[in-house]
Amino acid sequence: MTDIRRVGLIGGGVIGAGWAARCLLNGLDVDLFDPDPEIGRKMEAVLGNARRAYRRLFPDAGAQEGRLRLVSSVEPAVEAADFVQESLPERLDLKQAVLAAASRAAGDDVIFGSSTSGLLPSDMQKDMAGADRLVVGHPFNPVYLMPLVEVCGGALTSEDAKRKAAAFYRSIGMHPLMLKQEIDGFVADRLMEALWREALWLVHDGIATTEEVDEAIRFGPGLRWSFMGTFLTYRIAGGEAGMRHFMAQFGPALKWPWTKLTDVPELTDAFVDRIAGQSDDQAGSMSIRELERLRDNCLVSVLSALRTQGYGAGATVDRHGDLLRDRAQAAAREGGIDPSMPLHLHDCRVESDWTDHSGHMTEGRCLQVFGAASDALLRHVGVDVADSHRGKGYRTAESHVVTIGDAALGEPLYVTTQVLGVEATRLQVFHTLYKRDDDTPVATAEQMLIHVDAGSRRPTSADDRVLDGLNAIAAAQKFLPKPAGAGRFVGA
Known part of the structure; x- marks a missing residue:
């Protein structure tokens, strides 16, 4: 993790807008300068596509989006920034002049990344104040989805600047490729x-x-x-x-x-x-x-x-998905969750491939959402779900889904979870899926999860810490009425 909360962006073309979308969707505030009078409209178009793609790639992330501020010149784009990314046209004289001006307006310890696809950082940094803090951070289009970013320093760049830039890029879900030396066009x-x-x-x-x-x-x-x-x-x-x-x-x-x-x-x-x-x-x-x-x-x-x-770019995405979920749940805990009420731990939206021919959410996608809600509950009590899938962890043994209403394409949804029973090897939960706009119920699912050893494939007791967390929720919720439909069987 890094302590970067605000990013200054210089240039809002295809690459700059992609950077803005990636940063905003990772909860960072963005100050963007681009002289194009149409920059607002173009940014909204790119953001619309990026939001749609992120919801599909990270359906259970629930991340809070950052705020975008469009500014009229370079200086206000960088004055309050914790990190600056330049994405100007590939003209050395333009980049040199703008980076020199921006470096004098930004804080002394702010790292600068350039999106250049071929210019050498040694040439770009020579007129900067604090030239040792410039790195090339060369991304690939679309920046909000492609993990690769080539990180390259110039003759004056410090190792600390490269390290901090790489840490920032990792924190927003990217895979930094650290180049040992600068070369035209990079790798x-x-x-x-x-x-x-x-x-x-x-x-x-x-x-x-x-x-x-x-x-x-x-x-x-x-x-x-x-x-x-x-x-x-x-x-x-x-x-x-x-x-x-x-x-x-x-x-x-x-x-x-x-x-x-x-x-x-x-x-x-x-x-x-x-x-x-x-x-x-x-x-x-x-x-x-x-x-x-x-x-x-x-x-x-x-x-x-x-x-x-869990391989290649998939491993990068998987790690970042876990990070986004952890951030969302930490924010939820800070906002205060009443354990005596059904827990609201998972949000999602009906995507284009979640619907049937009539445009309504399918039962299979309901199961997917309820599975994500069970994972959210486990994370809430401290289970590393990714690790549990590779060793000892909970597996869904039984689900009973009841469809109550319809959810159409694009509708925002949320799930509440009630813990019905906790044993050493078993966890019984009841989920209800609602429309976020009017709290109309869409479906319910009663699930039985078994704690299993992946090696022996036999039930085994969960860790005491996990059981303590689940039992605390069950005790707090024991005064809730039994959910309508709990304990039913098919045809009941």
């Missing part, structure tokens, strides 16, 4: 540039269209790259003998005249028109905002799938 852009050059030649020479090039990636190696990258993928391709065998078998092919990476086709008007026309055909009738939402949907699906494996 990821150099790799993407190599593929981009080859792709341009394939289109230029009429070998493939823009759509066919993209299909070659998205149906092939791109799927492996999303979780293993290049070297680990090739290691597996070498079989039991590993990377050494792969290099011996395929290394000679590197001398074949396949690539044109040292050259690039001339970007004539005719060639640019051909690429643009093919790209228009590829996109069809979809607008940029529609393409962004499709991209976000697919990214959330890939990240969610990787999250179930």
Whole structure:
């Protein structure tokens, strides 16, 4: 964790707006400067997509959103900031001038991150006050979903600045890749540039269209790259003998005249028109905002799938999901929770893939929400749910769901939880799902959870600390009336 609560952003284009969304959705206040008179409208469009994607990726986070303030110049964007991120166009003279001015307006200990995708930090920092605090924090679009951020220092950058920047980026759910030295384009852009050059030649020479090039990636190696990258993928391709065998078998092919990476086709008007026309055909009738939402949907699906494996970017997302839930529950505890009443520990919203053909929430998604509510209860009494899934922990053995009403797409919901019984190996709870706007009940679920040892798969007693917490809630709630429907069986 870091003590950063307010972020100053300079530049609100595609990258700057993405930074704003990520920070705001992680509960940080943002002061943003961009001279574009349309910045307010554009920010709302990006935030709308980001909120939608975050709700799908972290459906049980319940995080409090930060506040956005649009300012009219650089200085008020950084004066109260705990961290500053610059996302200006890739012009060295512009970045030098603005960073110099901003560094004199910000606090002396405030770290500056630059979103540059290729300029060297040594060149950008030379006119700054406190030049040792500038790092490159190079993200990838969309910033609010993509975990990677390349962190690189310049000749004057201190190790402390790089360490603090990385800690901040981790606190908002990112994966900092710490570069040992600065280089034009850093690491990821150099790799993407190599593929981009080859792709341009394939289109230029009429070998493939823009759509066919993209299909070659998205149906092939791109799927492996999303979780293993290049070297680990090739290691597996070498079989039991590993990377050494792969290099011996395929290394000679590197001398074949396949690539044109040292050259690039001339970007004539005719060639640019051909690429643009093919790209228009590829996109069809979809607008940029529609393409962004499709991209976000697919990214959330890939990240969610990787999250179930706790691997690669999925591990980063999983850790951050736990952090968001912990923050939300800490805020709830600070706000005061009356244990003698049904506990309000989980909030969510009906997403587009939660509904049936009629647009109403399905029973399967109700079960998902009730499972998240049980996890929220366990976290509330100090259970690390992520760790419990890998060792001893509670498993849902039985659920009885009753649908009372309908919840439509986009409706905000919340769950209350009543503890009906606690034993050493068993926990009985009753959840009620409500519409947040008018407290109308949507569904109920009575659940029996068994505390199980993952190794033996047999019931085992929960820790005394957990049982004490659950028993305290059960004792406080024992005067509540038995929930309507509790103890029913199918058809009763």
